[in-house]
Amino acid sequence: MNHTLSRFPNAEALAAEAAARWLRAMDQRDQFTVALSGGRIPKLLYAAVAAEASPKAFANAHFFWGDERVVPPTDEESNFKLAAVRLLLALKIPEDQVHRILTERGEAFAVQHAEAEICRIADLDDDGQPILDLVFLGLGEDGHVASLFPGDTVDSPSVYRAVTGPKPPPRRITLGYPALAAARAVWVLASGEGKKDALRASLAPDGDTPLARVLQSRTHTEIFTDFDLA
Ligand code: 6PG
Numbered sequence: 194m195n196h197t198l199s200r201f202p203n204a205e206a207l208a209a210e211a212a213a214r215w216l217r218a219m220d221q222r223d224q225f226t227v228a229l230s231g232g233r234i235p236k237l238l239y240a241a242v243a244a245e246a247s248p249k250a251f252a253n254a255h256f257f258w259g260d261e262r263v264v265p266p267t268d269e270e271s272n273f274k275l276a277a278v279r280l281l282l283a284l285k286i287p288e289d290q291v292h293r294i295l296t297e298r299g300e301a302f303a304v305q306h307a308e309a310e311i312c313r314i315a316d317l318d319d320d321g322q323p324i325l326d327l328v329f330l331g332l333g334e335d336g337h338v339a340s341l342f343p344g345d346t347v348d349s350p351s352v353y354r355a356v357t358g359p360k361p362p363p364r365r366i367t368l369g370y371p372a373l374a375a376a377r378a379v380w381v382l383a384s385g386e387g388k389k390d391a392l393r394a395s396l397a398p399d400g401d402t403p404l405a406r407v408l409q410s411r412t413h414t415e416i417f418t419d420f421d422l423a
Contacts, residue, residue, distance in 0.1 A: 207418070251284055381404065
């Protein structure tokens with residue numbers, strides 16, 4: 194079995210448990226690299242972490258993003274802003290521990306800079322992919338994770354790449370499949386009944402959704418849900 198599925202009664206309980214596990218996971222490492230996601234469930238995750246974290250909880254943490262919309266960092270659609278407002282500023286995370294994707298510098302520069310930063314900080318595997326300690330992924334109703342969408346057949350070794358997705362805003366920069374495969378831990382926060390079909394399809398042995406591709410590329414992935422798959 195390449196995943197563990199944990200069921201929670203609601204989104205708040207899911208977020209509270211993910212927050213508690215994240216804080217525990219950081220205790221064991223002298224440097225902790227984490228990639229954050231966008232969407233709705235991270236808002237609850239960040240609030241739960243900010244409420245529970247001790248002042249030094251993130252002293253060794255470096256923050257990256259699994260994907261970012263190509264909008265200014267001040268834009269309401271920015272995944273960086275989502276985290277900055279609810280987590281990074283709340284916990285006074287020093288700027289040198291926050292490695293946002295510099296979308297305002299243009300896609301080509303932002304991709305190159307994000308790749309250089311993540312590879313500067315994280316351990317690297319034999320293929321030069323960053324070995325992130327933890328990657329958070331939301332799940333789209335179509336089975337997308339990060340900004341890796343169905344029908345994206347690009348088979349690139351790039352750590353990050355720019356894509357056009359069906360979920361607005363369309364232009365995004367995303368970690369590629371190799372980096373998601375290389376991470377020490379990937380936690381999928383699949384919240385909302387609307388994700389049921391996508392999760393069920395992704396868990397099928399012959400699943401071909403973006404999440405299925407991630408699951409099949411890894412020995413283990415944690416999945417947190419707030420709905421029954423039955
Ligand atoms: C993004 C996300 C995306 C998101 C899923 C789930 O930038 O949009 O990274 O992958 O996590 O679409 O979003 P919800 O949690 O809002 O359903």
